[in-house]
Amino acid sequence: xxxxxxxxxxxxxxxxxxxxxxxxxxxxxxxxxxxxxxxxxxxxxxxxxxxxxxxxxxxxxxxxxxxxxxxxxxxxxxxxxxxxxxxxxxxxxxxxxxxxxxxxxxxxxxxxxxxxxxxxxxxxxxxxxxxxxxxxxxxxxxxxxxxxxxxxxxxxxxxxxxxxxxxxxxxxxxxxxxxxxxxxxxxxxxxxxxxxxxxxxxxxxxxxxxxxxxxxxxxxxxxxxxx
Numbered sequence: 492x493x494x495x496x497x498x499x500x501x502x503x504x505x506x507x508x509x510x511x512x513x514x515x516x517x518x519x520x521x522x523x524x525x526x527x528x529x530x531x532x533x534x535x536x537x538x539x540x541x542x543x544x545x546x547x548x549x550x551x552x553x554x555x556x557x558x559x560x561x562x563x564x565x566x567x568x569x570x571x572x573x574x575x576x577x578x579x580x581x582x583x584x585x586x587x588x589x590x591x592x593x594x595x596x597x598x599x600x601x602x603x604x605x606x607x608x609x610x611x612x613x614x615x616x617x618x619x620x621x622x623x624x625x626x627x628x629x630x631x632x633x634x635x636x637x638x639x640x641x642x643x644x645x646x647x648x649x650x651x652x653x654x655x656x657x658x659x660x661x662x663x664x665x666x667x668x669x670x671x672x673x674x675x676x677x678x679x680x681x682x683x684x685x686x687x688x689x690x691x692x693x694x695x696x697x698x699x700x701x702x703x704x705x706x707x708x709x710x711x712x713x714x715x716x717x718x
Contacts (some may be wrong), residue, residue, distance in 0.1 A: 528706055569670055570667075572661065
């Protein structure tokens, strides 16, 4: 096989498929596979109406605005990742299950099918580990379950609580970069330098918001119609 590209699934695909995986275009691990999610998401959004879903990039390479950081990555032949936030408005309380089919579980399952996703957090997410309970708890302020804050991201016990569903995903930097890298060469049994040619996205996360919206809609559609 060709030397496996650092950060790619070349090596694991070789092991999994016993050498029959075609690395051109990254195969099953390419972002191109998300076209199926987007198509299904169009239909799912109609099924869950009037729930609306919107995803936005919060930062790229840890910065916002990020234009200067992107220019730096392009000039050096490197790549960048991003944080993307997704919100579903109009989701009624009671959607989800308390165990394996919890709302967080079902969402995370499909979200991790998007190539390059490295993490998911709901509401305050990892920040909640450093908060007081009195600070993190969401005071209920109305009979329909609306809360003063949304630390939980609209989910309690795996079930939607009537507030906005709110979560963020971490997207890794594009693996294909033009900077020289080191990798193992299976033909020479040596560690050699590799330089990836061709056109590649400096930050493929720029394409992810619409895919994330589609994946969210598909996950929610699994629960509809709501009893």
